[in-house]
Amino acid sequence: MKPPYTWRDVERLLSRVKDPPWDGISADNRTLVIHCSLEARAKSIARLRDVWGARVGEERGEPYLDLVAVPGAPRRLQVVFDEDAALRRSSRPARPLWAESGRTLAAAPAFPAGAPKLAAFCSFKGGVGRTTVLLATLGALLERKAPAKVLVVDADIEAPGLTVQVPGSSDRFTLLDYLALVHDSEDWRREAVPIASKELSGPLSFELPVGRREVHFLPAFNIEDLPEDPASPFDNDSLFSHDVLPEHLVRTPGRAFVVADALVALGEALGVDVVLVDLRAGVSELASPLMLDPRVHRVLVSTCAKQSIEGTRHVLRRLSARADGWGLEVVLTMIPKDYEVAEKVGVLLRELVPEDLDDAARDFATPNVHEVPFAQELHDFDSMEELLSEKLPGTSLGKKTGPEIAAFLAPERPIVSSMQSSGLAAVAEVARRLEYAEKNVELRLLPTPALTALVEAARDTLPAAVVLGAKGAGKTYAWGQMVIAGKWSKFVQEVSPGKSGLEASIFPLLSPVNVDPALSERIQLAERAVRDALGAVSRETMSEAELRSDMVDAETNGDGIRFWSTRIARRLGVEATELRAIIEQLRIKNTAICLVVDGLEDAFQTAPAEQMSDPQRRRLRALLQDFTNAVRDLRSPYLGIVTFVRRDLAQAAIPQNFGQFEALYTRFALSWAQTEALRLVGWILAQANVLHIEQLSQAPYERLRDELAAFWNRRMGSDKSREAYTDLWVIAALSDYQGRLQARDLVRLVANAASKSAERGSEKLTAASLRDALLECSRKKIEELTTETRGLKNILDKLQGGKPEEKKMPFRAESFRLSPEEVDFLETHGIVARGEQGELFLPEIIRHGLSFKLEGGRRPAVLKMHRRSQRRGR
Numbered sequence: 053m054k055p056p057y058t059w060r061d062v063e064r065l066l067s068r069v070k071d072p073p074w075d076g077i078s079a080d081n082r083t084l085v086i087h088c089s090l091e092a093r094a095k096s097i098a099r100l101r102d103v104w105g106a107r108v109g110e111e112r113g114e115p116y117l118d119l120v121a122v123p124g125a126p127r128r129l130q131v132v133f134d135e136d137a138a139l140r141r142s143s144r145p146a147r148p149l150w151a152e153s154g155r156t157l158a159a160a161p162a163f164p165a166g167a168p169k170l171a172a173f174c175s176f177k178g179g180v181g182r183t184t185v186l187l188a189t190l191g192a193l194l195e196r197k198a199p200a201k202v203l204v205v206d207a208d209i210e211a212p213g214l215t216v217q218v219p220g221s222s223d224r225f226t227l228l229d230y231l232a233l234v235h236d237s238e239d240w241r242r243e244a245v246p247i248a249s250k251e252l253s254g255p256l257s258f259e260l261p262v263g264r265r266e267v268h269f270l271p272a273f274n275i276e277d278l279p280e281d282p283a284s285p286f287d288n289d290s291l292f293s294h295d296v297l298p299e300h301l302v303r304t305p306g307r308a309f310v311v312a313d314a315l316v317a318l319g320e321a322l323g324v325d326v327v328l329v330d331l332r333a334g335v336s337e338l339a340s341p342l343m344l345d346p347r348v349h350r351v352l353v354s355t356c357a358k359q360s361i362e363g364t365r366h367v368l369r370r371l372s373a374r375a376d377g378w379g380l381e382v383v384l385t386m387i388p389k390d391y392e393v394a395e396k397v398g399v400l401l402r403e404l405v406p407e408d409l410d411d412a413a414r415d416f417a418t419p420n421v422h423e424v425p426f427a428q429e430l431h432d433f434d435s436m437e438e439l440l441s442e443k444l445p446g447t448s449l450g451k452k453t454g455p456e457i458a459a460f461l462a463p464e465r466p467i468v469s470s471m472q473s474s475g476l477a478a479v480a481e482v483a484r485r486l487e488y489a490e491k492n493v494e495l496r497l498l499p500t501p502a503l504t505a506l507v508e509a510a511r512d513t514l515p516a517a518v519v520l521g522a523k524g525a526g527k528t529y530a531w532g533q534m535v536i537a538g539k540w541s542k543f544v545q546e547v548s549p550g551k552s553g554l555e556a557s558i559f560p561l562l563s564p565v566n567v568d569p570a571l572s573e574r575i576q577l578a579e580r581a582v583r584d585a586l587g588a589v590s591r592e593t594m595s596e597a598e599l600r601s602d603m604v605d606a607e608t609n610g611d612g613i614r615f616w617s618t619r620i621a622r623r624l625g626v627e628a629t630e631l632r633a634i635i636e637q638l639r640i641k642n643t644a645i646c647l648v649v650d651g652l653e654d655a656f657q658t659a660p661a662e663q664m665s666d667p668q669r670r671r672l673r674a675l676l677q678d679f680t681n682a683v684r685d686l687r688s689p690y691l692g693i694v695t696f697v698r699r700d701l702a703q704a705a706i707p708q709n710f711g712q713f714e715a716l717y718t719r720f721a722l723s724w725a726q727t728e729a730l731r732l733v734g735w736i737l738a739q740a741n742v743l744h745i746e747q748l749s750q751a752p753y754e755r756l757r758d759e760l761a762a763f764w765n766r767r768m769g770s771d772k773s774r775e776a777y778t779d780l781w782v783i784a785a786l787s788d789y790q791g792r793l794q795a796r797d798l799v800r801l802v803a804n805a806a807s808k809s810a811e812r813g814s815e816k817l818t819a820a821s822l823r824d825a826l827l828e829c830s831r832k833k834i835e836e837l838t839t840e841t842r843g844l845k846n847i848l849d850k851l852q853g854g855k856p857e858e859k860k861m862p863f864r865a866e867s868f869r870l871s872p873e874e875v876d877f878l879e880t881h882g883i884v885a886r887g888e889q890g891e892l893f894l895p896e897i898i899r900h901g902l903s904f905k906l907e908g909g910r911r912p913a914v915l916k917m918h919r920r921s922q923r924r925g926r
Contacts, residue, residue, distance in 0.1 A: 055107075056104065056107070056119050056120065057119060058119065059080055059081055059119075059129060062084055062119075062129060063079040065103065069099065072099060073092045073096050074087055074099075075087045075088055079129060082129065082130060083129060083130050083132050084117055084129040084130070084131050085132050085133075086132070086133050086134065088133060088134075088135070090135055097131075100115075104117065108131075114130065116128045116129065116131055117131060160308075160309045160312075160346055161309065161313075162347070163316050167316050167320055168203070168319035168327050169326050169461045170315060170319075170326075170349065171189070171326065171350075171461055172348050172349070172350050173185060173186045173331060173351045174332075174342075174350065174352055174367070175333045175352065175353040175354060175360075175364075176352075176360060176363030177333055177354070177355075177357075177360045178211065178333040180333075180353050180386070181353060181355075181383075181385040181386060181424070181430070181449075182353040183208075183213050184449065185351065185424075185449065185453065185454070186204070186328055186330050186351075187436065187439055187440060187444065188444050188449045188450050188454030189328060189351075189454045189457045189458050190202060190267065190328060190440070190454075191260070191440045191445075192457070192462075193326060194258070194262070194265040194440075196458070196462055199265055200324075200326050200461070200463060201266075201322075201323060201324040201326075202267050202268065202324055202325065202327075202328060203267075203269075203270065203315075203319045203322055203324045203327045204268070204270070204327075204328050204330070205227060205269075205327060205328070205329045206269075206270065206271050206330050207272065207329050207330060207331050207342075208272060208330050209227070209273065209332060211332070212271065212273065213330070214269070214271070214330055215272045217435070217436055218271065218436060219716065219718070220271065220716070221684070224271065224274065225252050225270070226270065226271050226273045227270050227272050227273065228273045230244065230248045230318065231311075233247060233248060241317055245317045245318060245321050249318060249322055250511060250512050252268065252270060253269070253508070254504070254505050254507070254509045254511070255268050255505075256268075256269050256436075257501035257504065258437045258441065259437065259441060259501075259727055259728075260437075261441060261753070262752040263727065263750050263751050263755070264501060264727065264731075264749060266504075268322050270318070309345055311341040311345070312341070312342055312345045312347060312348055325461075326461045326462065349460065349461065350381070351381040351382075352368070352382050353385060354383070354384055354385070355385055355386045356386065368380070381420050382420065383457075384422065384423055384424060385449075387425050387426060388426055422452075422453045422456060422457075424453050425448050430444070430447060475740060475742050476807075476809050476810040476815075477807075478740040478741065478742060479737060479740045479742055479763075479806040480802075480803050480804075482740040483736055483799050483800070483803030483806065484807075486529075486739075486799050487796065487800050487803055494536070495533060495537055495542075496546075497529070497533045498732060498735040498749075499546075499547045499548065499749055501719075502720050502721060502723075503547045504547055504749075505719040505720055506519065506547075506694070507543075507547045507553065510692070511551075511553075512554070513554065513692075514540060514554055514556055514644065514688070514689065515646065515694050516681075516683040516692055516694075517680070517694055517717060517720050518676050518680060518720070519694060519695065519720045519721065520698075520699045520714065520721045520722070521696070521699060521721060521722030521723065522699060522723075522790075522794065523698055524794030524795060524797060524836075525723060526722050526724075526795045527722055528564055528650055528696070529795070530722065531694075532650075533546070534646075535563075535571075535574055535648065536571075536574055537558060538578060538581070539555060539556065540553045540555070540556040540557075540644075541555050541556070543558070554689060555644060556644035556646045556689075556690075557578070557582050557585070557643065557645050557646070558578055558646050558648055559578060559579065559582045559623075559624065559647050560575050560579065560648055560650075561620060561647040561648065561693075562599060562600070562649045562650065562652065564650055564651035582624065582643070585641060586624060586625055586626055586637070586638075586641050586643055587625075587641070588625020588626065592625060593623060593624070594622035596623075599619055600654065600655045603656070603668070603671055603672075604656070612671065612674020612678045612679065613674065613678050613679050616675055616679045617629060617630055617679070620634060621633075621634050621637075624645070631679070631683070634691065635688045635690050635691050638690040639690050643690070645690065645691055645692070646691075647691070647692065647694070648693075648695075648696075649694070649695040650695075652695075652697050652698075652701060653698055653701055663704070664704060664705065669704065669705050672701070673706050676695060676705060676713070680693055680695065699721075700880065702714075723792070724792075724793045726779075726783050727752070727753045729786075729793055729798055730753065732799070733763070733802060734748050734751070734756060734760065735748060736799065737763055743759065743760075743763055756779075757777075757779045760778075763816065763817055764778045764816060764818075764822070765778055765816060765817075765818075768781050768819040775819070778819070778822070781822070782801065784896070785896045786801060786826075786897050787895060787897070788882030788897065788898070789879070789882045789884065789885040789893070790881075790882030797833060797897060800825075800829050800832065801822070801826065801829050804821075804824070805821040805822045806821075808821040808824055826897070826900060827900050829897065830897050830901035831900070831901045833897055833901050834848060834902060835901075837883075841881070844877075844881070844883075847874045848902070850869055850870060851870075852902055854867065854868050859902070859904045859905065860906065861892075861894055861899060861905070861907070862891035862892055862893050862907075863892055864891060864892070865892060875892070882895070883895070883898055
């Protein structure tokens with residue numbers, strides 16, 4: 053028996069005594085209070101002596117208990133009896149804390165009907181794969197035919213792996229924020245839950261083999277950058293400052309099970325089906341409020357190492373005997389090949405189940421044991437999406453264990469799809485109107501994951517974000533859709549029907565230089581509407597041309613926020629030189645505005661021999677970082693800003709720490725992966741009333757491929773031929789050697805091919821029309837590259853003007869007098885890839901436009917060349 057060092061040892065040990073003669077006990081630094089009747093006093097003293105022997109004594113008729121002490125300096129607790137029946141009846145039951153787990157727990161109230169299921173993942177030791185098991189369960193929930201809606205909570209407050217894995221802004225809402233709100237609210241359901249559901253960032257979006265899926269994520273806390281100035285008095289890194297922890301909440305009277313209640317309530321508010329919680333490793337009070345809650349589905353993860361197994365058994369001794377909640381799961385990970393351990397562990401775990409349980413209760417209380425063989429690939433991944441989409445699916449954890457755990461948690465919801473008739477002429481007409489974003493004046497867009505994330509991140513506020521993307525990725529189209537919508541609330545409705553946004557006017561702060569007159573008229577209308585609301589006089593406002601000139605040539609004092617504040621004020625027509633003053637003017641006029649910016653590449657360019665000047669770089673960096681951050685920090689309902697910018701331009705302006713900047717806005721970045729490309733084609737067909745794919749935004753690649761077979765043949769030939777699959781051919785033919793596919797090229801290919809097929813009287817898009825359309829798309833691509841990307845014209849002219857006998861692929865740089873810097877520039881833009889011997893390759897979308905042929909005049913093997921050149925270009 054452990055000797056009593058403090059009153060805490062006394063209270064803890066006595067709380068575990070079986071069939072005690074007292075009704076309850078409590079202790080402090082001076083006194084041990086035994087709540088019992090007068091008749092039970094003698095039995096209580098006798099029981100104390102049974103526990104501590106001679107340490108229990110009596111002085112002048114008053115009993116005491118000696119604590120451990122040094123000679124000559126006794127330490128003791130005076131034993132006091134309390135006979136008050138009311139106090140005995142009110143003796144508090146144990147709370148879900150390890151320190152009190154030997155006593156009878158308070159009764160946990162049932163979760164509301166239809167509430168999300170709650171699963172907690174715990175481990176005795178760190179580094180056993182606990183978080184990976186959680187992600188495997190998440191993947192299984194998302195990959196079901198009727199995917200579950202999930203909230204993932206990183207509750208590992210001492211080593212938050214998921215929080216580090218999922219980067220976000222420094223002001224995002226966290227678990228610590230939520231715990232503090234719950235702790236400080238008298239009615240936390242009415243006060244804390246609405247705030248949390250509103251402030252939580254929009255869902256994460258993952259492209260999985262089964263399609264696009266979204267997950268809500270609550271990080272543990274913010275791991276912020278330390279200030280650049282070491283002398284700064286501010287250090288906001290919450291890693292070292294935990295004000296409220298789970299154990300604090302359950303110590304509040306009447307809130308023994310509030311941690312699980314609060315997480316389930318948040319899940320209800322978000323509309324999820326399942327809440328998955330990643331707990332802290334070890335026997336810690338950080339994890340106990342959920343591990344000791346009988347309503348929680350608990351998953352313990354362990355390796356086969358002896359210390360991990362023994363620690364897991366130690367935890368299970370406190371859990372497995374309780375048959376009043378859901379069952380327990382034990383996952384044994386990293387099992388070496390031919391190492392039989394699960395059966396032994398199962399025997400050890402079954403020994404922990406009390407013998408007095410009946411068969412049904414015994415089965416219920418016995419943990420399920422899952423075996424997970426060692427998988428090296430799970431130890432090396434760059435992102436959650438890579439783990440979920442590429443690493444886990446081929447492992448036992450992804451194929452067996454994750455689905456087995458998920459089966460208990462997941463709901464079932466059916467998915468249906470429908471097909472309609474074809475009409476290629478209508479497809480060609482719709483695609484032609486969508487080809488040039490600058491000419492589009494209709495409000496219609498595909499709700500891509502990037503735009504959905506942008507809207508979700510600005511719930512109940514206005515956005516302050518940067519949208520990155522390559523040329524042709526759809527930046528100008530999205531920008532134009534915002535301008536055409538006119539109001540942020542209307543744009544939100546277009547992206548996420550049924551959701552609402554703030555009533556703020558869209559103001560085009562900067563536009564591309566070359567826009568169609570019809571779109572230019574919409575831009576002027578948007579400017580006029582805002583200025584009229586503000587009472588501005590047109591002749592006193594700054595024009596876009598003047599702003600563009602200042603961006604390039606103005607002399608500034610280095611204060612980037614002030615530079616942009618003064619110009620924005622002049623563009624709006626308000627008297628202000630500071631950001632806060634602009635917002636105050638908007639407040640006075642009761643006018644909310646969301647600034648939208650596009651066309652920065654018309655003012656700032658990057659080329660091998662023509663780089664931005666330092667002042668230009670500082671001004672662009674100030675817009676993308678300083679001003680945007682300042683707007684976001686103020687969180688004003690009167691001002692927002694969304695800037696669309698090419699990724700290479702942003703990187704040139706932010707050469708240091710660009711990775712951190714990009715990570716902050718990754719979820720808003722416009723890109724067209726293979727699945728998104730097929731979704732774009734499906735969306736075009738839907739706009740033409742040709743083909744309607746149910747749940748298009750979530751449809752997996754395989755279903756999109758199968759549905760689109762009604763539009764183009766499955767193969768670039770008969771279905772029985774050995775020709776390439778059409779979907780793969782289209783993606784390979786349009787992709788550059790950075791793996792990028794531009795939406796404009798895809799829309800143009802569909803438009804040209806549909807038009808040619810319609811002229812030939814075909815009911816489907818033919819392989820011949822696709823190949824012919826690629827030639828036209830490639831020629832148009834070269835024209836646009838030479839005019840839109842400064843510095844490319846001279847380089848492409850060298851390739852274009854080469855001798856016919858030299859224009860064969862692969863080719864050598866010296867044959868066309870290309871300098872190493874120019875080759876590097878082409879490689880950065882995905883226009884060439886290097887071979888093993890230094891030879892250069894061109895992607896199909898570029899090769900045709902430059903009139904390059906293949907050696908020997910062979911027919912191009914598009915897929916083979918694309919894959920080979922991609923490998924060589926790495």
